[in-house]
Amino acid sequence: xxxxxxxxxxxxxxxxxxxxxxxxxxxxxxxxxxxxxxxxxxxxxxxxxxxxxxxxxxxxxxxxxxxxxxxxxxxxxxxxxxxxxxxxxxxxxxxxxxxxxxxxxxxxxxxxxxxxxxxxxxxxxxxxxxxxxxxxxxxxxxxxxxxxxxxxxxxxxxxxxxxxxxxxxxxxxxxxxxxxxxxxxxxxxxxxxxxxxxxxxxxxxxxxxxxxxxxxxxxxxxxxxxx
Numbered sequence: 001x002x003x004x005x006x007x008x009x010x011x012x013x014x015x016x017x018x019x020x021x022x023x024x025x026x027x028x029x030x031x032x033x034x035x036x037x038x039x040x041x042x043x044x045x046x047x048x049x050x051x052x053x054x055x056x057x058x059x060x061x062x063x064x065x066x067x068x069x070x071x072x073x074x075x076x077x078x079x080x081x082x083x084x085x086x087x088x089x090x091x092x093x094x095x096x097x098x099x100x101x102x103x104x105x106x107x108x109x110x111x112x113x114x115x116x117x118x119x120x121x122x123x124x125x126x127x128x129x130x131x132x133x134x135x136x137x138x139x140x141x142x143x144x145x146x147x148x149x150x151x152x153x154x155x156x157x158x159x160x161x162x163x164x165x166x167x168x169x170x171x172x173x174x175x176x177x178x179x180x181x182x183x184x185x186x187x188x189x190x191x192x193x194x195x196x197x198x199x200x201x202x203x204x205x206x207x208x209x210x211x212x213x214x215x216x217x218x219x220x221x222x223x224x225x226x227x
Contacts, residue, residue: 117197124196127162130176134162134200142208152214155221156203164196177203 123129138144159178160166174182185192211217
């Protein structure tokens with residue numbers, strides 16, 4: 001009787017320890033959860049003879065007509081099966097920088113050039129200013145000096161008096177060089193109605209291609225009253 005009481009006392013004494021160190025009955029996932037939670041500071045050691053398999057991601061068995069995990073599984077599968085193009089492996093900033101032309105960069109010189117062009121356009125909207133700008137353009141673009149400018153001045157004075165708004169009511173010729181039809185200016189710029197430099201750029205190019213020099217164009221004008 002005394003021996004039975006001693007065994008019973010030992011069993012009650014060890015019962016809390018057994019409850020703490022053993023997983024709950026039917027709870028087979030307890031050791032796996034502890035293994036997969038390395039951050040836990042109170043993890044209970046698992047016996048060495050217990051074979052614990054690593055947790056595998058669940059495979060969805062959802063039918064094609066159902067939504068949810070099927071779409072994500074298909075997306076993951078397609079992402080794994082599709083190789084990444086070589087272009088995507090490069091640094092995006094390097095790829096973008098190679099596609100930007102250097103001519104599109106805004107610098108102090110380009111800003112100054114734009115402002116200077118605007119000033120020249122406004123200056124050329126008067127006959128006196130148009131003569132000054134036209135002379136400079138003829139010299140810079142084609143190397144025509146004072147003698148050729150004299151012929152150019154006579155030619156465009158007869159045509160339009162250097163007025164960029166001049167329009168022939170009979171033929172429809174328009175602008176300082178009197179282009180006919182006026183849509184020929186489109187080859188230089190669409191702003192030809194308001195920009196005398198666009199008109200003169202076209203006019204100087206026309207003289208160069210057709211007559212080589214303003215003096216030859218003027219001689220033609222004297223003969224047939226047009227050039």
